[in-house]
Amino acid sequence: MALGLGCSARPGSSRANRTGSWRTFRPVFVHDKCSRCGLCIQVCPEGCISEGEGGLPVPDYDYCKGCGLCAEECPSEAIEMKKEEK
Amino acid sequence: MTGDSCSLFEVGHRACGGCAAALAARTILNAAGKDTIIVSATGCMEVFSTPYPETAWKVPWIHSLFENNAAVASGISAALKKQGRKEKVIALGGDGATFDIGMLCLSGAFERGHDFVYICYDNEAYMNTGIQRSGATPYDASTTTSPAGKCSMGNRRPKKDLPAILAAHGAPYVATASIAYLPDLKKKVQKALETEGPCYVQVHAPCCTGWGFEGEKTIAIAKLAIETGLFVSYEMENGTVTRVKKVVRRPVEEYLREQRRFRHLFRPVRNDAEIAKIQAIADKNAEKFGIDIKIKK
Numbered sequence: 493m494a495l496g497l498g499c500s501a502r503p504g505s506s507r508a509n510r511t512g513s514w515r516t517f518r519p520v521f522v523h524d525k526c527s528r529c530g531l532c533i534q535v536c537p538e539g540c541i542s543e544g545e546g547g548l549p550v551p552d553y554d555y556c557k558g559c560g561l562c563a564e565e566c567p568s569e570a571i572e573m574k575k576e577e578k
Numbered sequence: 579m580t581g582d583s584c585s586l587f588e589v590g591h592r593a594c595g596g597c598a599a600a601l602a603a604r605t606i607l608n609a610a611g612k613d614t615i616i617v618s619a620t621g622c623m624e625v626f627s628t629p630y631p632e633t634a635w636k637v638p639w640i641h642s643l644f645e646n647n648a649a650v651a652s653g654i655s656a657a658l659k660k661q662g663r664k665e666k667v668i669a670l671g672g673d674g675a676t677f678d679i680g681m682l683c684l685s686g687a688f689e690r691g692h693d694f695v696y697i698c699y700d701n702e703a704y705m706n707t708g709i710q711r712s713g714a715t716p717y718d719a720s721t722t723t724s725p726a727g728k729c730s731m732g733n734r735r736p737k738k739d740l741p742a743i744l745a746a747h748g749a750p751y752v753a754t755a756s757i758a759y760l761p762d763l764k765k766k767v768q769k770a771l772e773t774e775g776p777c778y779v780q781v782h783a784p785c786c787t788g789w790g791f792e793g794e795k796t797i798a799i800a801k802l803a804i805e806t807g808l809f810v811s812y813e814m815e816n817g818t819v820t821r822v823k824k825v826v827r828r829p830v831e832e833y834l835r836e837q838r839r840f841r842h843l844f845r846p847v848r849n850d851a852e853i854a855k856i857q858a859i860a861d862k863n864a865e866k867f868g869i870d871i872k873i874k875k
């Protein structure tokens with residue numbers, strides 16, 4: 493492999509790495525309790541929660557590592573961490 | 579809904595679950611926007627976001643060495659200026675990269691007055707190589723190069739006051755921030771980018787792996803650092819402190835006891851003398867910056 497002065501990578505190519513496989517606990521979003529404040533979207537270190545229909549948060553389980561930060565910070569206790577069945 | 583999920587920092591990066599540095603990277607890019615060029619020193623953030631041939635960055639990003647992070651950023655900034663271009667330049671580094679290894683070039687770039695922003699994500703040790711102490715490690719923290727044991731209570735030195743050092747270079751804007759207050763962090767990054775000249779932002783970014791706590795607690799721990807007065811969030815404009823986050827202060831113990839790196843202060847026996855020394859650091863911070871909210875009785 494010939495390498496020049498620097499190596500470059502395609503922007504955002506980390507998407508190939510599906511970090512959802514790291515998860516041992518899964519955040520389950522209880523939409524009935526959700527106030528749609530958007531805090532979970534803001535605090536997720538993965539940036540894997542997006543705003544879905546009606547402003548409800550939708551996690552992308554392909555990338556969610558199950559760290560539990562969203563559940564810990566949710567002011568409405570609308571996220572439950574459930575043991576992942578493998 | 580704030581709809582803050584940032585698409586400029588892609589999913590699939592390899593940071594530990596609950597990593598504050600990853601949250602900082604997302605927030606910084608969100609604040610800076612797409613017309614930004616990032617220079618990054620070695621360290622966790624660089625390693626977890628760019629394992630070749632993958633990268634999480636969707637803006638131009640260059641890996642400098644450790645010691646020349648600020649020099650690479652100043653070169654890019656000077657070249658953009660010459661071409662009349664308007665892109666913003668941000669140099670990112672961990673505390674080891676910033677406080678210690680890159681200090682020479684950082685000082686040079688600030689003294690020459692280049693138009694760029696240097697952001698240090700401060701996790702208070704060299705995490706990517708296995709938790710060695712840095713100039714940013716706080717008093718009494720146990721790291722692999724300042725291990726607590728029979729003969730030592732951990733790191734013997736106080737945290738270096740880098741914001742003051744950079745303000746003394748004549749930096750027009752110097753700020754500290756915390757991942758516990760993301761809108762504030764975002765505002766400070768934007769203010770630094772809008773201010774002409776070399777600006778510095780230091781973001782307190784707790785590391786669950788290196789400090790010893792569960793990843794879900796990252797924001798709670800960061801908040802406690804602010805609420806105990808052990809990390810002060812403030813802005814300095816042309817060398818004068820212009821804004822400070824005030825708090826109803828909590829005892830430092832509430833912060834210390836949540837972290838493995840301070841466990842030796844409580845076990846096997848409680849060390850009141852050392853805890854009092856850390857409380858004194860917080861008291862001194864509180865007095866210096868006037869952070870205490872006085873509750874009327």
Ligand SMILES: Cc1ncc(C[n+]2csc(CCOP(=O)(O)OP(=O)(O)O)c2C)c(N)n1
Pocket residue numbers: 599620621622623644645671672673674675676679701703704705706707712
């Ligand atoms: C000149 C040089 N010295 C040492 C290293 C090894 N090294 C790689 S990452 C790292 C830790 C960096 O610490 P910090 O800047 O605090 O970032 P963190 O990993 O904590 O996020 C070290 C020492 C290196 N890559 N280059």
Ligand code: SF4
Pocket residue numbers: 521525526527528529530531532533549565566567568569570571
């Ligand atoms: S933090 Fe909780 S209440 Fe707010 S949007 Fe997320 S799930 Fe809903």
Ligand code: SF4
Pocket residue numbers: 519535536537538539540541551555556557558559560561562563596
């Ligand atoms: S558990 Fe962690 S990674 Fe998963 S959605 Fe919540 S904050 Fe994001």
Ligand code: SF4
Pocket residue numbers: 592593594596597598599600622623626701705706784785786787788
């Ligand atoms: S070791 Fe700390 S800073 Fe590094 S990726 Fe893990 S949590 Fe983040």
Ligand SMILES: [Mg+2]
Pocket residue numbers: 672673674700701702703704705
């Ligand atoms: Mg560090």
